[in-house]
Amino acid sequence: MKNIVIIGGGTGTSTLLSGLREFPTNNSVIVSTADDGGSTGKLRAELGVVPPGDIRQCLVGLSYGDSVMKDLFNYRFQGGTLEGLVVGNVIISGLEKSTGSIESAIIEAAKMLNVRGQVVPVTLHPTELSATLENGEIVVGEHNIDDPSHDGNHKIGGLSLSPSGPANPRAIRLIFEADAIIFGPGDLFTSTIPNLLVDGMAKAIAESKARKIMVVNLMNKWGQTNGFKASDFVSTMNKFISPAKIDEVVVNMKAVDEKILELYHKEKAEPVEADSGELEKMGVKVMTADLPSTNIFEKNAKDKLKRSYLRHDSQKLAKIIYDSVN
Secondary structure (H helix, E strand, O other): OOEEEEEEOHHHHHHHHHHHOOOOOEEEEEEOOOOOOHHHHHHHHHHOOOOOHHHHHHHHHOEOOOHHHHHHHHOEOOOHHHOOOEHHHHHHHHHHHHHOOHHHHHHHHHHHHOEOOEEEEOOOOOOEEEEEEOOOOEEEOHHHHHOOOOOOOOOEEEEEEEOOOOOOHHHHHHHHHOOEEEEOOOOHHHHHHHHHOOOOHHHHHHHOOOEEEEEOOOEOOOOOOOOOEHHHHHHHHHHHHOOOOOOEEEEEOOOOOHHHHHHHHOOOOOEOEOOHHHHHHOOOEEEEEOOEOOOOOOOOOOOOOOOOOOOEOHHHHHHHHHHHHO
16 A cells, blocks of 8 residues: 655644545644644643644544544533533643653554554654745744734745754654655645744655655735735645655645635635646646535634635545545
């Protein structure tokens, strides 16, 4: 079986994993430790733990357990002093404290969820992400970048991570053992690229013989990728994995439903244009399909973070990745 490594985290990565688990592949995901918003941010601030949110979502995505256990891990308390906390985040944080390490915590949580595959934090400690905007303003914290209170018209000119390493040796090993490395789907500057800022990660990716595949998001994100076309996603990623380059890109060709567009317009977001001609000029193999899920996803009322209404169809996306790798 082929070894597939996804670099990202959050809802987009979990969606892809839930599709890939139906195919005969060895699936692993490397997740950032920079998340500091919502339920995750509260646990991180109060307990000093590695952010558990992306880890939880990816474990659930790889779970072959029953729906009761998966629903438990995703359940968000809606009253009392625990309001807003996600059960799975609490469990993983508790396991980190009781076992003494985040990796032991992941192993135990994976047993509970009957996970097949690996979820590996890119580094073994919490990190802080900062963005320098084109006007020189510095925005500190993943959540503040992701949900900007600053003027989102100003593009992100650079990113930095503190501390910047060392990389988790298991993450580096996965990179070198991979047949394919998948970037995304997920927020480009707050889910995917932070992994590449950890010392040793970009170098390992550049030296890896794995095929580099990027899944372009369905919608742009205000304050991060305003006006980005598919080629902008690829060119941005190439800067962070240089001298390697993206070999293949998956882009959506289906128009977004008007009702969903109305929801996104309130957040100043728009569909990503699939400029296939420009991608081909860059020497990238372009894989196109009608990829949006037919469902509109509504978030829990107690969830303080912005969430995507529209997501990839997990089965269609996974089939494209599987066919490309095999």
